[in-house]
Amino acid sequence: MNFRLDNRISRILLSLWLWAVICLVAFVGTSTPVLALDYNNEALVGADFSNRVLTDSSFTKANLRSSDFSHADLRGVSLYGANFLYANLEGANLSYSTIATARFTKANLKDAILEGAFAFNAKFEGANIEGADFTDVLFRDDQLEFLCKIATGTNSVTGRDTRETLMCP
Numbered sequence: 001m002n003f004r005l006d007n008r009i010s011r012i013l014l015s016l017w018l019w020a021v022i023c024l025v026a027f028v029g030t031s032t033p034v035l036a037l038d039y040n041n042e043a044l045v046g047a048d049f050s051n052r053v054l055t056d057s058s059f060t061k062a063n064l065r066s067s068d069f070s071h072a073d074l075r076g077v078s079l080y081g082a083n084f085l086y087a088n089l090e091g092a093n094l095s096y097s098t099i100a101t102a103r104f105t106k107a108n109l110k111d112a113i114l115e116g117a118f119a120f121n122a123k124f125e126g127a128n129i130e131g132a133d134f135t136d137v138l139f140r141d142d143q144l145e146f147l148c149k150i151a152t153g154t155n156s157v158t159g160r161d162t163r164e165t166l167m168c169p
C-alpha cells in the first residue's frame with residue numbers, strides 16, 4: 001500500500017511541476033515588454049528600422065539620413081526636427097506622430113500613412129509622396145501648395161487618394 005501511495009504522490013508532484021514549468025514558459029515566451037525607445041539627438045545614418053514597431057518612441061532632432069523605416073509602425077512617435085534626407089519610409093505608419101520641422105528631403109514616403117500627424121514646418125523637397133495618406137495633417141500653406149503639385153496615387157492600405165487627403169483644389 002505504501003508503494004502505491006508514494007507512486008501516486010510522485011505523479012501528482014511531477015504533474016504540478018510540469019504544469020508550473022509550462023505556465024512559466026508560456027508566460028515568459030509570449031510576453032514581450034513594450035518599451036518606448038529614446039533616440040533623441042542620435043546620429044543614426046543608414047540605420048535599419050524596417051518592419052519594426054516603434055510606437056511612442058522619440059527621434060527628436062535625430063539624424064536619420066539614408067535610414068530605412070519601410071513598413072515600420074511609427075504611430076505617436078516624436079520625429080520633431082529630425083533629418084530624413086534620402087530616408088526610406090515606404091509603407092510606414094506615422095499616424096498621429098509629431099513631424100513638425102522635420103526634413104524629408106528626397107525621402108521615400110510612398111504609401112506612408114501620416115493621418116493626424118502634426119507636420120507644421122515640415123519640409124518635403126524632392127520627396128516621393130505617391131500614395132501617401134495625409135488625412136487631417138496640418139501644414140503651412142506654402143508646403144501644402146508644394147505637396148499638391150507633386151501629389152499622385154492612392155494609398156494601398158487606406159484606399160485614400162493622396163490629393164484628396166491633402167484637400168488639393
